[in-house]
Amino acid sequence: MTQLLEEVIAKLKALSDNEQDAIAAMILEEIEEERRWDSSFARSSDVLAQLANEAMTEHQTGKTEALDPETL
Numbered sequence: 001m002t003q004l005l006e007e008v009i010a011k012l013k014a015l016s017d018n019e020q021d022a023i024a025a026m027i028l029e030e031i032e033e034e035r036r037w038d039s040s041f042a043r044s045s046d047v048l049a050q051l052a053n054e055a056m057t058e059h060q061t062g063k064t065e066a067l068d069p070e071t072l
Contacts, residue, residue, distance in 0.1 A: 058064050
């Protein structure tokens, strides 16, 4: 366990049971959301590669134009 996590846990122990449960629920939700994102991203690599190839083809065939930050 990292030093930072040990410090956080020490501070959490001083909170009420309800506060501890609320923070624990937020942490678990964040961990699950990260797992879902990683899984979704891993499944989409083929689609992302295809989109990147399409974008490069459009650029190489002159179907794109330079982006001017002043007009954004």
